[in-house]
Amino acid sequence: MYPLGILDTNLLFLHPSGSVRIKTEIVVIDNCTSQHIIIGNYYLNIYGIDINNHKDRYFTTGENKRQKFSFSNIPKQISIIYSVKNTYKEESVANQLAEAHINPSLSPKMRHDHLDVLYTYKNALLSDNEPLHTIKGNEVDITLNIDRPYPQVLRRPTYTANPRAREASEKHIQELIQLGVPRKVSHDEEFEVTTPIIISWNNDKSRMVGDFRALNTYTIADRYPIPRIQETLTQLSKDKYIKSMDALKGFHRNVFDAQNLEIIYYYHSIWYL
Structure with a gap:
């Protein structure tokens, strides 16, 4: 209760x-x-x-x-009284959505329904214990089409970065560490495949991406490729309503198969996995 x-x-x-x-x-x-x-x-x-x-x-x-x-x-x-102060729900949602704001122009009933949905599905929101949810049960399996010893092209050195890009990469790395995504590689771990990172800029905003072009060359393609744009439009043609969301930043966190950890390994000033 x-x-x-x-x-x-x-x-x-x-x-x-x-x-x-x-x-x-x-x-x-x-x-x-x-x-x-x-x-x-x-x-x-x-x-x-x-x-x-x-x-x-x-x-x-x-x-x-x-x-x-x-x-x-x-x-x-x-009958439900919509003027009830849902203090417990308000606090629960506010703690998990500290940076979110509910439209103040909503009617009491609309606000009540909105909080009710957020509270019902609160497990889908971020928490202090798990700041970034993980998709489990669908581990990513990367299969290479070559055997050891791997070619030197798969062991890519880090790219030379200017001070601005290095500062941005440090910021992105620390943010991901706080979310629990990567971990630092210990001195006794050895990997045969390494991938450098790149800092790209758009409207003076930085984005960190991994340069997996060499790795993709030696990776067996997925049997379930991303659907073509025309296929997606054909499926949507039967729908009456289309809802879209433009978020500032979003993540889909999948778990790699344990045997693939030696492949997903990228360079920085400190190496991470």
């Missing part, structure tokens, strides 16, 4: 000198129902409120204990 949100409401008790209105906050808990309401002694003593939970629920107020007031019948299925 976990809290879903808080309802701001008022409890109204009839009183001979005027109704008693108590402002309350009711915590809504998932998979949990409550049959009782607890009121502090401060209100009970001042207004003489006596709540009885016998066969029929009622309450009395003031000195007249014979005049009984029944509680309003509340249906078992309460």
Whole structure:
């Protein structure tokens, strides 16, 4: 069980000198129902409120204990109140999407539905324990069409980089290390295939890519190539709606087969795998 949100409401008790209105906050808990309401002694003593939970629920107020007031019948299925402050969902989503912003012009219902979807599929979002999700069960297998000893072209040295490109590459490497993608290669590890990295620029923004051209020359092509543009358009021609998303940065993290780790190895000022 976990809290879903808080309802701001008022409890109204009839009183001979005027109704008693108590402002309350009711915590809504998932998979949990409550049959009782607890009121502090401060209100009970001042207004003489006596709540009885016998066969029929009622309450009395003031000195007249014979005049009984029944509680309003509340249906078992309460319609969703979209003004509920979904504090638990808000905090949960905000912690995982610290850099994201929800459109403030959304209606309360739209915001509630949006948070509900994000919370339901929160396992698909990033977390501190796993900052970049991994696609498991579909390990990448790279098969070379040559045997050892491998040609020298597969052991590529690092490219000469200017200070600007080197600074950008250091930044990209550190970012990937924080995401848990590469690891540093120890001094006792030896590899026969190495790949240099390249820093490309577009609109004054840097992008780090691996130069796998030599490796691709000696790699057996995948049996399932990327579909042609015309094939994709043909499949989409039957759809009524097309939704696209342009993200600032995105990753698809696949796991390489253990026997391929010696192939995916690239050069930098420090070597990484």
